[in-house]
Every structure is written in structure tokens, then in C-alpha cells.
Amino acid sequence: MRKVIKKFFWAWEYEKEEKWLNEMAAKGLALVDYSFCRYSFEPCEPGEYSFKIQLLEHNPNHPESEQYIRFMEETGAEQVASYLNWVYFRKKTSEGPFEIFSDIESKMNHLILVKKLLLPIGILNISVAFMNFVNLGFNAPHFLWAPFINVACAVLIFAGLSGINKKIKALKKEHNIFE
Amino acid sequence: MENIALTEAVFYILLSLNEPLHGYGIMQNAEKLSNGRVKLAAGTLYGAINTLLEKGWITSVPGDSGDRKKEYVITENGKKAVLSEIERLKELVENGEKLTGGWNK
Incomplete structure (x- = not known):
């Protein structure tokens, strides 16, 4: 079922x-x-x-x-x-408890991998938005609202990224004194 | 030999591989040796094993059938690393005990 x-x-x-x-x-x-x-x-x-x-x-x-x-x-x-x-x-x-990572370094590496996935998508959205603003501004001013969808996506992604950066920073601090 | 501290995970992996063991065996052995304190998670262990293989501190044991779990064992260089780490740890403990003798427990 x-x-x-x-x-x-x-x-x-x-x-x-x-x-x-x-x-x-x-x-x-x-x-x-x-x-x-x-x-x-x-x-x-x-x-x-x-x-x-x-x-x-x-x-x-x-x-x-x-x-x-x-x-x-x-x-x-x-x-x-x-x-x-x-x-x-x-x-x-x-x-027993299920963990994939038991040390700070591998936890950090995993977060860095997530960051590497998101960063290009965020940057792509900004570039697409920018190009569309320029294009539509010249050719189809009625549709000038459209690039805002990309802007919204980029804002969301960068907010998510900043959350991940905060986690990486916190782990880095801990890593200064712990393993 | 470099004078850098080994991580706890690496130290217990190397100790465990005094005899050939597969990944799960290393996890169990490290936990047993440390009275349940050191619980190596599989992802961390996997990363450490690959680094140790690259460094030549452990080697994979040639298995008879390809489908069996891969086993690893410590090499001479790995043993050297453990011995020099023990020297370093001894120094830490000696200095620690000498200087904290008067501290309240």
C-alpha cells in the first residue's frame, strides 16, 4: 500500500x-x-x-x-x-544512531559541495535577468516584468546560500579548536 | 615523518588495521577500543580510507572473489605514522600531567 x-x-x-x-x-x-x-x-x-x-x-x-x-x-x-x-x-x-559524518571537516566539505551546486544557479539567474532587462527594454517593454522571476529566484538562492555560509563559518570556528 | 597530529578517526583506523578488516569492521573495532566513545560515521570513514590509501599508509587486501567486501591492512609507513603519533601524544600527556598537578580535579 x-x-x-x-x-x-x-x-x-x-x-x-x-x-x-x-x-x-x-x-x-x-x-x-x-x-x-x-x-x-x-x-x-x-x-x-x-x-x-x-x-x-x-x-x-x-x-x-x-x-x-x-x-x-x-x-x-x-x-x-x-x-x-x-x-x-x-x-x-x-x-544505532545514523550519521554520515562524524568529524567537522567532512561536515564542512559536504556543505561546500551544496554551495558549489547553488552558486552557479544563482549567478545564472542574475545574468539571465540582466540580459532580459536589456533585451526587453529595447524590444518589448511590455514584458519588462518577466526578468523579475529570475531576480526572485536569485534572491531566494542567495538567501539559501547565506544560510549555508553561516553553517560553514560556525563549523570553521569550531574546527579552530576541535577536530 | 611529518610532525602533524593525526585525527582521532585516522589514529583509530590505523590501529584497527593491524589485522585486515573491512569498513564496517573498522567502525566496530574503533568503537570497541574506545569503550564506545569513538563512533566513526561511514562517510567520514570512507573519506579517511581513501586518503590513507593514497598516502600509502594502508593498502587494500587482494580478495579472492570480486564481490566480497573490500578489506584493508596497515603498511610499514602507516605503522611509522602511528608510532610517531604515540610519541607526540606521550609528550602531550607528560606535559599536561606535569603542569596540571596542582589543579583541582
Whole structure:
């Protein structure tokens, strides 16, 4: 009996998404598949699984990613879904708390990877907005509102990026005295 | 040998690989050695293993069948790194104990 829930999270909200998936699992619904905004759940024992989301450097089908995912599976985690370079893992809660990173440096590296994903998209939106302003200004002033969609996207992305930067900064500070 | 501190994860990985172990075995061994204090997460362990392989401090054990879990073991250079780290730690502990002798516990 599959239950599909449509929900949207921004890429930088993956921790919030993770939290939601864990809340669903606590209620007895375990994620089994994901495609854009579409979460498929199947019943599980309440709290049977913990979920984690990770952004990989390469697509999940890339040999390096495959090797990594195999390693994760050897340690008791299971890949349940993937979307672009994002992978959704679950692990039985009976096997102890599920963390992917146990040191500050690898936590930072993961955040930097998320940043690298978002930054070009933010910059692209600004450039597109700018070019469209110039073009439409000359050729179709009626549509001068259109580039504002890109501006809005860029503002959102940069707000998300600043949240990630704050997290990286906090970890960096901690890293000055701790490992 | 460089005079840089090893991370706790690396130190326990190297100690664990005194005999061939696969990833999950390293996690369990590090936890056991540290009385449950050190819990290596898989992503962190994976990154450390790859760096140690590149550095030549550990090596993967040639397996008989390709599908089995990969096992690793410490090399001579890895052993050297552990020994020099122990010297460094000894110095820390000695100085620490000498200078905090009068502190309240």
C-alpha cells in the first residue's frame, strides 16, 4: 500500500527535508522512492528507520558514487532513492544512531559541495535577468516584468546560500579548536 | 615523518588495521577500543580510507572473489605514522600531567 505525498523543499533545505522524512518514519511511513516533489512511502514499524540525505559529487551512476554507495551499504545503510546527485539513505534505528559524518571537516566539505551546486544557479539567474532587462527594454517593454522571476529566484538562492555560509563559518570556528 | 597530529578517526583506523578488516569492521573495532566513545560515521570513514590509501599508509587486501567486501591492512609507513603519533601524544600527556598537578580535579 503505497502512499504518495507531494511536497517541495529547496535544495538548501535538505536538513529540513531529512527531519520531515524521519518524522514520517516515526509515524510508520518509510520513504521508498522519490522523484521531483513526489515522495512515495510504504508502511514500516514506527521508528524502524532513520533517514539521511547526501549530495554526492557525481551522479549516483558514476563509478565513484557506486563505490561509495556500496561502502555505505556494507555499513548497514541502504539507498532508497536518488534524485540528480542527491541520495536518500535509510538505516535501521536498531543499529544505532545514523550519521554520515562524524568529524567537522567532512561536515564542512559536504556543505561546500551544496554551495558549489547553488552558486552557479544563482549567478545564472542574475545574468539571465540582466540580459532580459536589456533585451526587453529595447524590444518589448511590455514584458519588462518577466526578468523579475529570475531576480526572485536569485534572491531566494542567495538567501539559501547565506544560510549555508553561516553553517560553514560556525563549523570553521569550531574546527579552530576541535577536530 | 611529518610532525602533524593525526585525527582521532585516522589514529583509530590505523590501529584497527593491524589485522585486515573491512569498513564496517573498522567502525566496530574503533568503537570497541574506545569503550564506545569513538563512533566513526561511514562517510567520514570512507573519506579517511581513501586518503590513507593514497598516502600509502594502508593498502587494500587482494580478495579472492570480486564481490566480497573490500578489506584493508596497515603498511610499514602507516605503522611509522602511528608510532610517531604515540610519541607526540606521550609528550602531550607528560606535559599536561606535569603542569596540571596542582589543579583541582
